[in-house]
Amino acid sequence: MRNxxxxxxxxxxxxxxxSIEGREELLEGLPQLSPEEKAALDLEQTLEELTGAVNQMASGRVPGIDGLSGEFLKHFWGxxxxxLHGVFSECFRTGSLLASCRRxxxxxxxxxxxxxxxxxWSPVALLTVDYKVLSRALSNRLKGILEMVMHQDQTYYIPDRTIMDNIFYMRDGCLSGS
Structure with a gap:
């Protein structure tokens, strides 16, 4: 059955x-980040960013292979x-995630x-709490630049945009060019 x-x-x-032929042509004209914006994304995660990610964790979620919950991490974060910040900093220096973050x-x-x-049947992956913290912190950082690289008609998961915006565009004829 497993096989x-x-x-x-x-x-x-x-x-x-x-292989993608014409890759350059495909990417031509897409928005680009400035060198400063790229550098800001590449900065090492700060303890404050990780703390913010921990505080955003939902309660009552199923733990991953580590058996640790968001509540546990919130309680013992101090x-x-x-x-954990030191561990993640080392991961970024070496370019390799912890084994727990890869399981x-x-x-x-x-x-x-x-x-x-x-x-x-739908497969679901139960991730470890340290991976959830790191991915949330990285996601929070990306939120700051999404508006710069995503077209205004893209609303899914863009802060301050909703699918209702697209409905209004359609209603007002903005998408049809009229």
């Missing part, structure tokens, strides 16, 4: 290797925050239909 599931999801989510517990959740069929 069958692995084969099924490898085929479903596998990456096909292909004790372990500086140490997850995979579980299958039922969808609709015949549950005897593997296609009616």
């Amino acid at each position: 069958h599931a692995m084969d099924f999801y490898t085929d479903l989510f596998g990456v096909e290797q292909c 004790i372990i925050g500086a140490d 997850a517990v995979l579980s299958l959740l039922p969808k609709k239909g015949d549950l005897a069929l593997l296609k009616n």
Whole structure:
């Protein structure tokens, strides 16, 4: 069963290797970050950014392979925050994430239909709490530049934009060019 599931999801989510001809032409005209903006994104994570990410963590979430919850991290952040910051700083210096940040517990959740069929189960990855903190901190940093590189019609996951904006554009004829 395990091999069958692995084969099924490898085929479903596998990456096909292909070359992109005309890559430069495809990317031509897209917005670019200034050298200063790129440098700001490349700065080492600060303890304040990590603390902000910890404070944003939702409560009541399932822990990952480490067994630690967001509540645990919030409660003990004053004790372990500086140490975790040091660990992440070392990761950025070496260019290699912790082994815990590269692992997850995979579980299958039922969808609709015949549950005897593997296609009616959705895989979900339960990530470790340290990975969640790092990814949230990086995500928070990216939020500051998204508006600069994303077209105004792109609203999904862009701060201060909603799908309602696109509905208004359509209603007002902005998307049709009229």
